[in-house]
Amino acid sequence: QLQLQESGPGLLKPSETLSLTCNVSGGSISDSTYYWGWIRQPPGKGLEWIGSIYYTGSTYYNPSLKSRLTISVDTSNNQFSLKLFSVTAADTAVYYCADGLQWYGDYFVWGQGTLVTVSS
């Protein structure tokens, strides 16, 4: 059964780079059925779509984050990653990785989520 697990630092200072990795187990990240996505949720607020990647490396980014965002895939290690540059307090959120049938959603399997706090 497919499982996803996020990993990365939980505390950052303003202007630093947020780097998260999602490890995929129980299946192959090269499965052509799925897109691999990142979603975040600020404390007490709703879900926000960050972006997604296909195993070929094709990426889809939220226009509001595009200038600070890079999503990449590592098929040899069965994982994909997110980098968000120049973070501010507004980037404080629980970050989820997920697999989806569509580039924008239909996310069937989600990671447990990881809280990233941006504070000086």
Added chain:
Amino acid sequence: SYELTQPPSVSVSPGQTASITCSGYTLGDRYVCWYQQKPGQSPVLVIYQDTKRPSGIPERFSGSNSGNTATLTISGTQAMDEADYYCQAWDINTGIFGTGTKVTVL
């Protein structure tokens, strides 16, 4: 920018039907999916491609989408269905989540 609007809250008695709407311009021209999220947990997909239920999702969950409104219906609502619900669709170059609806089972 494109927005998906949901009512902030819906209340329902056990055994009754809850309907959660998601409104957006020409939403019926796009596929919509729905997620359930309980406190402290990751979201769970309950409906995708407007009407399809993933394996393991009870039959009491159903979806529809037409015109400017998609609807998630929970028939015979149970206490365990109390949660936040989010619709999701797409706009040009981006995925979009609805504003979210808190369903309370009284």
